[in-house]
Amino acid sequence: MPRRRTALTSAAVVGLSLLVAPTAAAQAATPTKPIVTRAALDPALVAGRGADVDFLEQEAENATTTGSVIGPSRAAYTLPAEASGRKAVQLAPGQYVEFTLPAATNAITVRYALPDAPTGGGITAPLDVTVNGKAKRAMTLTSQYAWLYNQYQFTNDPNADLLHPDWWITECACVPAQTPGFPGISKPFRPMHFYDEQRMWLDRTYKAGDRIRLTASASAPWTVIDLLDTHLVGAPKVRVIASNVLFFGADPTGRKDSADAFDRAIAFARRSGLKVYVPPGTYQVNRHIIVDNVTIEGAGNWYTVIKGREVALDTPLPDGSVHTGVGFYGKAGGSSNVHLSGFSIEGDVRERIDLDQVNGIGGAMSNSTIDGLHIRHTKVGMWFDGPMTNIRITNNVIVDQIADALNFHTGVTNSLARNNFVRNTGDDGLAMWAENETNAGNVFDHNTVQTPTLANGIAIYGGHDNTVSNNLVADPLREGSGLHAGSRFGAEPFTGHLWFTNNTTVRAGGLDLNWNLGLGAIWFYALDGSIDADIQVVGNHFLDSTYNAIMLVSDWPVKDLYAISNVNFRNTRVDGTGTSVVSARVKGAASFENVDARNVGAVGVNNCGSFNFPPTGSEFGLTDRGGNDGGWLAPWMLPNTFTCDDRPPVVAPPPPAPW
Template sequence: MRKNLILLFLFALFSFPAFAGHWALRHVSSGEYLYSKEGQLALAAEFCLTDPSFSWLLEPQADGSLRIQSGDCAKYLASTGNGSMSSVAEDWTVTSTADQLYRTLKGKEGTLKAYGTDLWRIEPVAAPVDLKGRGAKITWTEYQAEHGDFQGVLIGPSTELQDPASEAVGRMGVKLEQTGDRVSWIAEADADGLELRYSIPDAPKGGGMDATLSLYINDEKSECLALTSRHAWIYGEGHSASRFWTDDPNNGTPRKHFDTQRFRLKQPILAGDIVELRRENTDDAAFYMIDMIELEKIPAIGERPEGFLSITDFGAVANDGKDDSEALSQSLSQAADMGAAGVWVPAGIFDFFPKEPIPEDVPGNPDQTLYQRFPLSDIHLKGAGAWHSELRGNGIAFQCGTRWQVSDLAIDWQGESRRSAMLFFGRTGQDSGFSNLYITRCGLVLSIYDPDSRNFTVRNSRIRSTFAGGINLRGGHRNALIENVHTRGTGDDALIFWSTKSEKSERPTRDSVIRNCTC
C-alpha cells in the first residue's frame, strides 16, 4: 500500500518553470500537457510517490471540475500523518466508494482542457537550478531544439526506454517529418563551428544510412550538412543477453538513437543571425530528430612546439584518406629512441585502418588486445587544436605506460557498435594524462586498474557519443584529477572513480577529485 501520498496542483508557465520535486500531467496518446484556456501549462503535481510512471484517469464533471482517479490501483491519492485520507487544499474534495477513491479539482482561472476518461501520465518536470560556478567552463553556446522556433513535431518529454526522446538532452526535441519543417534559433555570439546532436533512421537491415539537412542563415541557404546514422542505432537486451548490443536490428531493443557531428561552417555566423535547420525535398531521410546544436568560435591553429617530431616527416599526409598508421608508429618509436620532446600532429584529418577486423560474433565486450594499439610511454602526442588536428578511424588506440600526455586534438574512432575499442588501455603510471581533446564514437575512453598510478590528470576535454563509458579510473589510482570535462551521450558511466580492489590492484583509488565537470 502506498502511503503518505500528497497530490497538490500548482500553476506553471508553458516554458516549464517548475519547482523541485514537481510533476506534470501528460496525455499518453497525444503527448499534450494539461492546458488552461490561455494556452499555458495549467497544472503540475507535487507528491510523494515511489513509482514516477504511475498513471491516472481524468474525468470531467458536470460542474466543470475534473475528477482524477488512479489508473493503476484507484487508491491512495492523499494521506494525513495518521493514515486517514483527506483533502490537502480548499480546492479539493474527496469522493470515495468501497473500492475506489477520487479527488475532485475545482476549476481555477478558466476551463481546463480534458479528454474524458483518456489515460494521462504523471511525469517529472525539471526544477530550475542555479548553475553559476558549477560544471565545466564551456567555450560554446548550447541551443535546445524545443526552445527554438520550429515547425515540426515536439517530442517528449519521456523516460521510456524505446522512446528516442528519453535519450535527448532535457528528454525533448523536435522531429522534422515534412518538407519545409524547420527549427531555428537566434545566435547569441559569433561562431564558425557547429555541433549537431541528431537522429535519422537506421537502414532496414542495420548499418546506418546517409542523408543531408539544409542549413540556412538569415533565411538564405548556406550549405547542406552531411549526416549519417552509421554510428547510432545499436540493438540488444540487457548485459546478460547471449549477444551484447550490436548494429543488427534482429538483436532486440533499439538503443543509442542520437549521434553528434561537428561542422566547420562555410559561412560564419554573427551574433543576432537566425540559424535554421530546414528539411528540403532533397533532404530524403524519413525523419530528422533534432536534439540541440552548439555554436562556437573556432580557436586559432596551434604551432608545432620545439623539439617535436612531426608525423608528416614519416609519410603521413593530411586529408588524403590513406592509412597513416605506419607514420604514427615510426614517429613514436623514433621520438622514444631520440628522447624527443614529443610527436606533433599538424592540422588536418589523419586516417587509421585496423590491421585485422574484430570478429562479428564476439559476445559482450571484445578483448581489447585484439585492437591495433600505438605505444605511449614517456612521450607527448600533441596536435594543433581539437578543431584542427584529427585522428580518425577504427585503427587508432593506445597502449599506455607511464609519463604520457596526449593533447590538443580530436579522436573520432568511427565506431558502429559496442565492439568499438577503448582508446586508452594499459596503465597510467606516474604524471600521465590528457587535455584539450575532443573524443567521439569509441567504445569507451579509458578504463584502467593501476596500483602504481599517481597524479593522473584529465582536463579541458569533451567526450561525445561513446558506446560504453567515458573515463573510469578503477582500483589503484592516487591523486587523480578530472577537471573541466564535458560529456554527452556516453553509453555507460561518464566519469567515475571505482575504488575497488581486485587481482589487478590490491589498492583502491583514493585522494582523487572530479571538479567542475558536466555529464
C-alpha cells in the same frame, strides 16, 4: 527486489518510421530570442557546477520550427527520454528548426537522431544548413553509430530474438525460457541509444543575432534535432620546432594509413627530447599507438583529427579482443610521462563487445596529462587499467560512446578528472571501479555528464578516500541514475572516506527496469557487501528527480546480509521529486542536517528497511541533526518508523526554480 509486471513503453521501428507522438504544435516561423541553457536549465540554477565549456547550448524545443516538439517523456526506449531536457524537435522532410545565434560563431555541433535501417546498420542523410537564408551547406548525418537493441551486451539487429531467454524480463514478468507458452516479444525489443552528434565549420564567423536554419532532407522519413552547440574556434596551434608527423610520412588527407609515421615521429621525439606535433588535417590510424615518455600535441581538436576504422583481428588477442582500432595506449606494464593534447579521436565502434580494446585512450599512464581532446565513436573514451598514479584529465569532450566515457579501473590512485564534458554514453559517464585492486585519492571535479542511456552519470565502485565534487549530471535514463556508490561488480570494499560535495543532478532518479523500481538521484547499493565507510554527502542539489532524490538499497537475496551505514547528508537542496526525498530499502542508518526539500510527490521518507517488518520498527534508522526544512522529515518518522509504500505513484514536480 520484488519484481512485478510493468507496461513497456517502446519506440518502434516500422520500416524507417518511428512511432513518436508530438506533444506540441509547430511554432510560428518567426525569429526568436536565443535561449542559452546548460543541461536544458537556466544556467543560473547550476552556476559554478559542471564543466566550463567553450560553446553555448541551445535546445531545439526553444527555437523556431515548422516541425513538432516531442516530449517531455522519461519512458525508456523513446526519443524524448534520451534527449537533453527530455524534449526534442521532430522534422519531416522539408521542415526546419532555426536558431538565433547568441554570440559570434564559426562552427556548430548538432545533436540529432535518424531512423535505423529496417535490418539495422543505420542510414545516412544530409541536413541542409543555412545562415540568414544564404550560405547553404549540407551536414552529413548518420545513424550508423546509434540504435542498439535487446539485452546486454545488445545487438544492432532490430529483428533479433532475445539474446538471453534465461534472463528475467519485466515485459512478461517472467523468465521466458522457463515460461511455458511464452508468446515472445515485440520487435524491435528495447531500442535505445538513438542520438549522435556532428560537428561542422561554417564558411566564416557570424555575429550574434544571425540565424542558423537546419532543414531536414527527403533522404530520411524523419529527422530529430535535440540541440545546437555554437562555437567560436580560435586559430590553430603551431609548433615549429617539434617532431612533426608530416616529416615521417603521415598523410593529412586521411587517404593513407599514418600509424607507422606516428610511431616513427614518437621514436624520434624520445631520442631528441622534442615534442610530437600533429598539424591540421585528418590522419587515418587503424590500430593502437603505444605511448610512453612522450608529448603529442595537435593544432586543436577542431583542426587535428585522428580517425580510424575498427579492424577485425585474424585471431583474438590474449586479452580477448577480437577487434582493434584507433587509440593511444600505455605500454605493457604501464607508461609514464605521457602528455596528449589538442586533437580529436574518431573511432568506428558500432557494437558493444566488452573484451575489445577499442577505446580512445587505454592502458596505464602514470604522471601524465590528457587535455583538450575530443573523442567520439569509440567503445570507451578513456579506460585506464592500473596500477597507475597521478594522471590529470582536463578539458576534454567525450561523446557518443558505446560504453563509458572515462573509467579509472583497478588500482588508479591520486588522479584527477576535471572540467570534462560528456554526452551520450552507453554506460557510466565517469566511473571509478576498484576491481581486484583499490582506487584511492582520486577526484572527479567540475565535470558535466549528460544523457547516459544506461547506468549512471558518475559511479564509484569501491575504493577509499575518493571525491566527487562540483559536477553537473543530467538526464540519466535507466538501470542507473545521477550519482552512485555501489558495492558490486567485484569491487574492493569502500574504506576510508567517500565525499560527494556540491554536485547538481537534474531529471535523475530514473527507473530500474529490472526491478521495476524508481531509483534516487543519488543512490547507494549494497550488493556484494556492506557499505560502512565514512560517506559525506554535502552541498548537493537534486533537481526534478523522477522518483527519489536519495536511495539506499540492497538486492532481495542479500537484504539480510548487508547494510548501508554511516552516510551523512548535509546542506542539501531537493527541488522536486516524483515520489520521496529518501527511499530506504536496506538495513543500516543515515543522518540528515540542513536538508531542505520542496515539491515532494509522496511521503518524505519511504522507509521499508529490509522488508522483515519487525515490531521494533524498520531496520534502517534516520538521525535528524537539525535544520531539515520543508516538512519532509517529520518527527514521527524518527528514528525508524515504517513508512513503506513499495512503489508509490509518481507526481511530476514543477520545473526547478531559484531557491
